[in-house]
Amino acid sequence: MSDYDPQELEARWRERWAETGRYEADPADAPDDEETTFITVPYPYPSGGMHIGHARTYTVPDVYARYRRQQGDNVLFPMGWHVTGTPIIGAVERLKKGEETQLSVLKDTYNVPEDTLEELETPMGFARHFIEQHYKQGMKSLGLSVDWRREFTTNDDRYSKFITWQYETLKDRGLLEKGLHPVKYCTNERQPVTTHDLLEGETAEYQEYTLVRFSFERDGETVVAPMATLRPETVHGVTNAYIDPDAEYVVADVNGESWFVSAEAAEKLRLQAYEVAVHETVSGEELVGARVTNPITDDEVLVLPASFVDADNATGVVMSVPAHSPDDFVALQEAKADTERLQQYGIDPAEVTAIDPIPILEIEDYGEIPAQVAVESRGIESSDDPALAEATKELYNTEFHSGAMLDMYGEYSGEIVEDIRDQFRDDYRDSGAFDTMYEFSEEVICRCGGDVVVAEQDTWFLRYNDEAWKAKTKEVVDGMDAIPENTRGEYDHTIDWLNEWPCIRNYGLGTRLPWDTDFVIEPLSDSTIYMSYYTVAHRLQDVPVDELSREFFDTLFYGAEATDDPDERALELREEWDYWYPVNYRFSANDLISNHLTFYLFHHAELFDQPNWPQGIVVMGMGLLEGEKMSSSKGHVVLPGTAIEKYGADTVRFFLLNSAEPWQDYDWRDDQVESVRNQLDRFWNRAQELINGPEGDEELTHIDHWLLSKLQDTVESVTESMETSETRSASQAAFYGFEENLRWYRRRTDTERPGARWTLRKVLETRLRLLAPFVPFMANELHEQLTGTAAEDAPWPDVDESLIRPDVELQERQIERLTDDVHDIVGVTETDPDVVRVYVAADWKREVFDVVARQRLAARQTPSDDVADAGDDVGAVMGRVMQNPDLREKGNEVNQLVQDLVDVTRGQDDDSVDAMAEMDEYATYEETTEFLAREFDADVELYVEGEDAYDPGDRASAAVPFRPAIHIE
């Protein structure tokens, strides 16, 4: 008998799998494509090493793959490498610059040897290192059943040909369009930057300001003073405007008109695709005291000086809506009070005093002037009051969700702001009264130290806002399996919400935009249909790159009719594509629903026919390490290699799959992993005993039938869980759940008995097959030792109906109950009994039970809305019982008993009640006395209540059917 040595046995199996190409899947293995399973995971992005958090992402699908194989499917589980975009390039640059944290991540966290660092100084060298030394090695160590012949990187020439085909096709179908799009732009480096390039403001959001085109006369010319606002619908409530008198403004030619904006704003507008030529630089003071005309109402309003206006935000000119903005309300009050300042700017204070707030919408509990109520109810008296910001936030919020527009809004009157804001803005933008400008919600600074602003750049984007495309994608969602089911709504929501998506970048690895090679197709856009590429990747190597034309892929994916002169090789490949597709399940991370996974659905909906649409997606949660987020820069990671060395791959796998369901977050805790290892050790040792011990023979007793019956339960529930990728429930049931049964079994019987031997070996064999997807190394090894074949080559167990024994299970439940009861009594009384007396209920009590059971049966056959209630109807039972004169005599005693028995059967299913009706209690306990005697080291005496039972404790009368009375002394 050998000890459990995972390192040795796992190495042996890895070698065997590699040598025999065990997981290389070909159509020839099983020509009927009804029995194929094709599963994918997002290909890893090797911009760093693999840690234990990644390990589960790839192990969950492996478990499913192994399960389907045992179910008889030909299973394809491929792997590739995503290198598109900038992260790898960025990592290489940081390495070349000798950046400290980067060096530490590489050397300390991922153990890159000093003399290897140089190899990492090219992007693909960097990627190659982590692919080979980390991901691939980690995956092989974990025992992932991947078909390695099909791997590729997204920077490969052939892959690029494939992406080229995809984007040319999309362009032809009108789903790719050129246009302007807001991007983050560093004013120092004069180029677009990504979130990773930022020093500050990583969480900044784009805010779309509406510019309300107020205007005034200047030197006989009409000049536009665009007021920036996030609440365009308040335009009827404008009473005045504010400008910073001390800031620098310009008069500029903007798209052929004259505009008055802050100097910063002119630059931003230029970046946002306005034609801007600055004519004149002026002080903000120039506009103070001027009257500007509201383009919607034609009202003229006064421009007041205000130091709170930020010239570096939007246009530097703002409109004032004192009725609905607490800020504006307070500002106006302060302006009115400071007559001296007004006079200094040549403004008649009386004119300002005359300004009254103009209400434009109505909300409950806020009176006529909501801003006034908001300010005064909080006792705010000055613009310095911190409560003002809170008042503003709350009022804006309330107005947005429940503010109803007043009469001056014509067709919009009575409508809620939330419902009409966008429409209102669009209408006036179309009519020329409004313009648009983008601004960040907070300050954004580049790593180079430069200011980052919103720029609009000419770009190509995918038209995810196309209604027909959205509709088709929703059909994909409707037809697929979303696991867990509650994610389905998220896909629909994302489809609704998704807008145009810029799909190119200025630099990075990947595929060039075919018709404009200055640009690269970005990572989320070159990873939408690559699952189809796996089906032919290995065989595509035989076709010269140059010959992978548009027509080639058209033939491959759309058939011989798609082109005039179909390529024979493409037609051959098409057969394999056809064989594997569609993807049965894609396993991915839950935060990818809002982009990658939904893109995946979009592109499949468009490019492939319905039979090739995704069949299912399983979404996964993320991993924590000792309760904290993993972080490679902090070195807070566990590498798979380290963990496998310490515990063995099976332990690592089992922990990852058993600690939480795939879609739940899980926490890698050393003590828990350690404990899993101990459990596997124990399992191994027990198995060894059985394998090396006598085979026994099939002379089965009651308890053997019980265990085999329980085994069928387990097979059924494990299978059910596997079907929906519930790896936790499945492994829990197959492993821990069944251990519970074994514990009881060992207590109940002599396991050296030949029948027990036979039973335990049978149970072991079945469990090894159930566990093979989870702990393939150990399960295969033990199964082979036991039967001569590996578990993965044995079929998945079926439920054997003939072994399901409800009667035996019920009897065993009663025995356990009786044992527990005796234990309870021993515990409470703190006695060590010499004798245990058990009294089975008298026959007449059993008759009453039969009436209860019959009543249940009768109720079941009577269609009724509340079958359960009718079956438990105490009155009906009493009626029947009282028809028996012998029972009627017992009066109250019977009444109480019926109550008790109805309680006993309530909540039991019909089969259980049937089994109870059939059960012979006395006989059951009679066979148990020996066990009880052993269990309590006492004499056990069994009596029937009455019938001259020896009853020194006067307890026999307490007996109830299925609840025998007990006396110990």
Next chain:
RNA sequence: GCGAGGGUGGCUGAGCUAGGCCAAAAGCGGCGGGCUUAAGACCCGCUUCCGUAGGGAUUCGCGAGUUCAAAUCUCGUCCCUCGCACCA
């Protein structure tokens, strides 16, 4: 703000979709006992409170409701986590 998911006994975490067998699985931790030269290994039992008879009391964020019956259903409320775009 918008969208999604949660709050269960010392911790992790089932159960809650089909209310009753739920004082509430399992693992960890803790306690006691056994095995052993010994052990972080293994085996058995206990681990809300009360109780010298298998029982009772109070629990599943908080408050209210529906019901014979609620961790499970309804409403309200507080709190937490995640995603929100050009970033893989």
